[in-house]
Amino acid sequence: MTGQGRETTDGTVGRTLAVLDLVAAFGRPVRFAEILPVAGLPKATLYRFLQALTHQDMLAYDDDRQTYAPGMRLVRLAHAAWAQSSLAPLAQEVLDRLAVDLGQTVHLAQLDNGAVLYVDKRNAKLPVEMFAQSGKVGPAYCTGVGKAMLAHLPEDKLAAALSRQSYHAHTPNSLTSAEALRAELVRIRERGYALDDEEHETGIACIAAPILSGTGRVLGAISVTTTTATTSRAQLLALAGPVTQAAAQIAATADTWRFPEHKQA
Incomplete structure (x- = not known):
């Protein structure tokens, strides 16, 4: 399936997971202002995806540093994937x-x-x-x-x-x-x-x-x-x-x- 076809069929879920991949790719806690230029999304849309990922513990937000990083739910999922897949x-x-x-x-x-x-x-x-x-x-x-x-x-x-x-x-x-x-x-x-x-x-x-x-x-x-x-x-x-x-x-x-x-x- 082409990238465009996949985006069409995966919709919001696919775009949200793409943001998760993007945050993880930085290799360090990252600020919203750093994500925005490379996300290719409107500011409000990116913020909404980040909020959804944070609420689901897929991302962790540090209030003091105002940074996003992969969340503990991903650690649990990674252990399960390592053992099963x-x-x-x-x-x-x-x-x-x-x-x-x-x-x-x-x-x-x-x-x-x-x-x-x-x-x-x-x-x-x-x-x-x-x-x-x-x-x-x-x-x-x-x-x-x-x-x-x-x-x-x-x-x-x-x-x-x-x-x-x-x-x-x-x-x-x-x-x-x-x-x-x-x-x-x-x-x-x-x-x-x-x-x-x-x-x-x-x-x-x-x-x-x-x-x-x-x-x-x-x-x-x-x-x-x-x-x-x-x-x-x-x-x-x-x-x-x-x-x-x-x-x-x-x-x-x-x-x-x-x-x-x-x-x-």
Whole structure:
């Protein structure tokens, strides 16, 4: 569905949630005067949406500082989503074991409207500062986990996801067109894993594998991330086996797992 079609069908609810996303994107408590220039809404409309979100505890308003921030209701919802909708609880043991065995940083991610949502992470023995953190949203076209998931989407969903990519050149190695990305996705499907060859951050490289259901549906992706200063390309490629095996283990768990049913007293 196009952005315009979605706005029409979602109406006020969609516009209100867009304001919630906007406040959260600041990454800090924010004043009304800061939100207004970027909201694209009349002053009275924006104020009404902010009031509604505050009354529903989706936003918290600080009277002293006159700022808005994500509310505690979102924290409760996030915990519920993490437990019921993310792969993180099912993948914990696999992530723990892979991180210990390899001594490298391990990421678990899922697709969210064409972007990468990092849902869990294990740090290396010697942690390295990088963009990817649990809860962060990143681009799909220039990350290992993103490309691993895109490569296995059906054509209609892939086309929609590709249309949402910015194709910004984060580094000289970034793919900057849908055509270049599609060619790379073909290679990823053939070999079973994806690489981030310093495409998102200079000096950071990773190898990633998709987590697929028994029917081939994309559930998520797992990656091992390291630095080009400490790991050669050959050493990175040697991790393809452990990464794809870990992805298969998570997929098997996800296929057989059923959310515990509530037992009536």
